[in-house]
Amino acid sequence: MTTIFDLPVSYFGLQFLIGLQNGAFYALLSLGLAVIFGMLNVINFAHGAQYMMGAFLAWLLLDIAGISYWWALLLVPLIMGLLGVVIERAFLRWLYDLDHLYGLLLTFGLVLIIEGLFVSVFGSSGLPYEKPQALAGAQRIPLAMITGNERDMMMIPLYRLWIVAVSIVCCFGTWYAIERTRLGSYLRAATENPALVRSFGINVSVLITLTYGFGVALAGFAGVLAAGVQALTPHMGSNLIIVVFAVVVIGGMGSILGSIITSFGLGIVEALARIAYPEASGVVVFAIMIVVLLMRPAGLFGREN
Amino acid sequence: MADSAEINASRGDTVLQIQGLQAFYGESHILHGVGLDVCEGEVVTLLGRNGAGKTTTLKSIIGMVSQREGSIRYRGQETIGLKSNRIARIGIALCPEERGIFSSLTVEENLYLPPVIAEGGLSIAELYQLFPNLEERRHTRQGTRLSGGEQQMLAIARILRTGARLLLLDEPTEGLAPVIVQQIGRVIETLKARGFTILLVEQNFHFASALADRNYVMEDGKIVAVVQRNELREKEALLQEYLGV
Numbered sequence: 001m002t003t004i005f006d007l008p009v010s011y012f013g014l015q016f017l018i019g020l021q022n023g024a025f026y027a028l029l030s031l032g033l034a035v036i037f038g039m040l041n042v043i044n045f046a047h048g049a050q051y052m053m054g055a056f057l058a059w060l061l062l063d064i065a066g067i068s069y070w071w072a073l074l075l076v077p078l079i080m081g082l083l084g085v086v087i088e089r090a091f092l093r094w095l096y097d098l099d100h101l102y103g104l105l106l107t108f109g110l111v112l113i114i115e116g117l118f119v120s121v122f123g124s125s126g127l128p129y130e131k132p133q134a135l136a137g138a139q140r141i142p143l144a145m146i147t148g149n150e151r152d153m154m155m156i157p158l159y160r161l162w163i164v165a166v167s168i169v170c171c172f173g174t175w176y177a178i179e180r181t182r183l184g185s186y187l188r189a190a191t192e193n194p195a196l197v198r199s200f201g202i203n204v205s206v207l208i209t210l211t212y213g214f215g216v217a218l219a220g221f222a223g224v225l226a227a228g229v230q231a232l233t234p235h236m237g238s239n240l241i242i243v244v245f246a247v248v249v250i251g252g253m254g255s256i257l258g259s260i261i262t263s264f265g266l267g268i269v270e271a272l273a274r275i276a277y278p279e280a281s282g283v284v285v286f287a288i289m290i291v292v293l294l295m296r297p298a299g300l301f302g303r304e305n
Numbered sequence: 306m307a308d309s310a311e312i313n314a315s316r317g318d319t320v321l322q323i324q325g326l327q328a329f330y331g332e333s334h335i336l337h338g339v340g341l342d343v344c345e346g347e348v349v350t351l352l353g354r355n356g357a358g359k360t361t362t363l364k365s366i367i368g369m370v371s372q373r374e375g376s377i378r379y380r381g382q383e384t385i386g387l388k389s390n391r392i393a394r395i396g397i398a399l400c401p402e403e404r405g406i407f408s409s410l411t412v413e414e415n416l417y418l419p420p421v422i423a424e425g426g427l428s429i430a431e432l433y434q435l436f437p438n439l440e441e442r443r444h445t446r447q448g449t450r451l452s453g454g455e456q457q458m459l460a461i462a463r464i465l466r467t468g469a470r471l472l473l474l475d476e477p478t479e480g481l482a483p484v485i486v487q488q489i490g491r492v493i494e495t496l497k498a499r500g501f502t503i504l505l506v507e508q509n510f511h512f513a514s515a516l517a518d519r520n521y522v523m524e525d526g527k528i529v530a531v532v533q534r535n536e537l538r539e540k541e542a543l544l545q546e547y548l549g550v
C-alpha cells in the first residue's frame with residue numbers, strides 16, 4: 001500500500017472529500033445569507049436554526065408520516081420557504097430602515113426561541129435519521145492511476161459524493177437565476193437602489209419577501225442533506241453557522257460566485273489542516289478570517305465600499 | 306397664474322394635475338402647496354434654482370417621496386395615496402437626476418429593467434436608432450462603465466420602452482457636453498412628436514425654453530411664475546431675476 005507520511009493515500013482522498021462536503025454546506029448556507037443580506041440588509045442569525053429545523057422536519061416527515069427522504073428534499077424547502085415568508089412579513093419588514101443590529105438581534109432572538117423549543121421537545125441527544133438505501137453504500141475506486149500500485153483502493157461513501165454534487169448543482173442554479181435571468185436582474189437592481197426599481201413598477205416588497213423565503217428554503221434544504229450524515233441535535237445549526245459567518249466574511253458579500261468558491265476552498269483548507277495538524281482544523285477558518293479582515297476588509301471577492 | 310380650465314380649453318386633456326402639493330422629508334417641509342398642469346402631448350418645464358424643490362416635485366409625482374399631501378391626478382385618477390410601483394403602472398416614468406444606472410447590470414439589462422406596463426412604447430430597434438451608442442455598448446458588463454452622456458441616454462431610453470406616456474425628466478443635460486445636450490434636445494423633440502407628454506426639470510433655461518410649451522418657475526417649494534411659450538420675450542426679465550441667469 002502506498003503511503004505518505006505513514007498514512008495511506010486513501011486517507012487523504014477521504015479527507016479531501018470530507019472537506020468538499022463541508023464546503024458544500026458552507027456554500028449552501030453562505031449563499032442564502034449573502035442573498036438575504038443583499039436584499040434585506042438583515043444579517044440572518046436564524047439561518048443555522050432554520051437549517052436545523054430543515055433536518056428535524058425531514059426526520060419528522062419520515063418518522064411520523066413515513067414520507068421518504070426524496071420527498072423531504074422537495075417538501076422541506078417548501079415548508080421552510082413558507083415559514084420564511086411569514087417571518088419576513090410578520091417581523092423583519094419593520095426593521096429595514098433601522099441599523100443592521102436590529103435585524104441581527106431579532107433573528108438572534110428567534111434562534112433562542114427555536115432552539116429552546118426543540119431542546120424541550122426533542123432533547124439534546126442526537127436523533128438518528130436513516131438515509132435512503134440508494135445512497136447508503138460506498139463506491140470502491142482504484143487509485144492505481146495515481147499511485148501506480150494495483151492494491152491502492154479508496155472507498156468513497158456515496159452519500160458524501162451526493163451532498164457535494166447536489167450542492168454544486170444548487171449553487172450553480174442560484175448563481176444562474178441571479179446573474180443571468182430577468183428576475184435576477186430585478187433582484188440585483190433592487191439590491192442597489194430599491195426606490196428606483198419600485199418607481200419602475202416592480203413590487204420590491206414582494207421580491208424581498210420571496211428572497212427571504214428562498215434563503216430560508218435553501219437552509220432547510222441543506223438541513224435535509226445534513227440529516228443523512230450526522231445525528232440531529234437542536235444545536236447542530238449554531239455550531240455550523242458560526243463557521244459560515246466566517247466564510248461569508250472571508251468571501252465578502254459582493255459576489256455569488258465568490259462565496260461559492262470561498263466555501264469550497266475553505267472546506268478543502270480545513271481538510272488539509274486536519275491532515276497536517278488535526279488540532280488546528282477547527283480554528284484555521286477563523287485564522288484566515290482575521291488575516292483577510294486585516295488585509296482586505298471587504299473580503300476576497302467583496303467590492304470595496 | 307392661468308386658470309387650469311382655461312388651459313384645457315386651448316389644449317388637449319389634462320394628463321397631470323397637481324393641486325396644493327406639500328412634501329416633507331422627515332421634519333423638513335419642502336413643498337408648500339405646489340400646483341401645476343400638464344396637458345396631453347405637452348412639454349412643460351419646471352425651472353428654478355438649486356434646492357427650489359424641483360426634484361422633490363418629480364419624486365412626489367412618482368411616489369418616491371412618501372410624505373406628501375394635496376392632490377396629484379393622473380388622467381383624473383388621484384395618486385397621492387398610491388405606492389410608487391402602483392403609480393408607475395398607470396403610465397408615469399421617471400428619469401432621475403442622478404441617472405440611476407445599475408452597476409450590477411449590463412447595459413442591456415439596464416435597458417430591459419423597467420417592465421412594459423402598456424402598449425405603445427418604443428421598440429428596441431427604435432431605441433437603438435435614437436441612441437446608436439447604446440447599441441454599440443449593449444454588452445458592456447457594468448452599466449456604470451458608460452460615459453456620463455451614454456448613461457443619460459440609457460436612463461432616458463429605458464423608460465421609453467415601457468409604454469409610459471408621461472415622462473418625468475430630471476435635469477437630463479446636467480454636466481454634459483454641448484453636442485450631447487443637442488442630441489438630447491432632438492430626442493425630446495422626437496418624443497413630443499410621437500405624442501409623449503413630458504415634464505422636464507431644467508437649470509439650463511435656454512435649452513428648456515426652446516422645447517417647452519409652458520414654463521413653471523419654482524422657488525422655495527412654491528410655483529412663483531408661469532410663462533407660456535408666446536410670453537417668453539415679454540417675461541424674460543422676470544425669468545432672469547428668478548433664475549439668476
Ligand SMILES: Nc1ncnc2c1ncn2[C@@H]1O[C@H](COP(=O)(O)OP(=O)(O)O)[C@@H](O)[C@H]1O
Nearest residue numbers: 330333335353354355356357358359360361362
Ligand atoms: N432626502 C432628503 N432629505 C432631506 N432634505 C432633502 C432631501 N432631498 C432634498 N432635500 C432638500 O429639499 C430641498 C429641495 O431639494 P430638491 O427638490 O432636490 O431641489 P432641486 O431639485 O430644485 O434642486 C433642498 O433644500 C434639499 O436640501
Ligand SMILES: [Mg+2]
Nearest residue numbers: 359360361402
Ligand atoms: Mg434637483
